[in-house]
Amino acid sequence: MKMVQTLEAVKTEQEINLIDNVFTASEAATIINDVLKVKINFHKLKRLSITEGNEKDACEYDSGRIDELLNEQQIAKDFFSQARIKGKKLKIKSKIYIEIEE
Template sequence: METLETAPVMLKTSQDINLIDGVFTATEAADIINSVLKVKINFHKLQRLSRTEGDFTDSCEYDNGRIDELISEQEIAKEFFGQARLEGKKLKMKSTIEIFIED
């Protein structure tokens, strides 16, 4: 009988996603950033809803800190992109998402 040896499987423990990398007009940059921020805000709102949905004993208290922070960032970005638009500037943006497996 023949025995087959297999190489050990190496599990990947991290991943980088190059999400944004380029030069954009102020309008394009604003569209990209607003889209990302809206998705994150909606994610947190859905998390809040799913934690309290159907639980009549829940006091519906939820830390809105992250949602408020993201909404504030939207306003800051709006002003920044508006200024760049008025000056006719292009914007270079880079964004990499780093993901790590935690034990």
């Protein structure tokens, strides 16, 4: 029996079509708010894991990204509120691009 070896190409990038649809203002608000909450919690947990178990740590951590996301959350809330008042639907498109970094 002869064994055949094949070389498989290594995938170095990926694209995910996450959101691509038209939504009511309430649906859009729910989707975007949930995505922002996940990202905010990710950064909060990362901050906590950096300082966890070190009682001498001054807990000084750059919360810039968290503050940025909280600000974006408020801007989005206002935007969706305006769309809701006007009875408008919203089209959301979101793609995630992932690349292996060398």
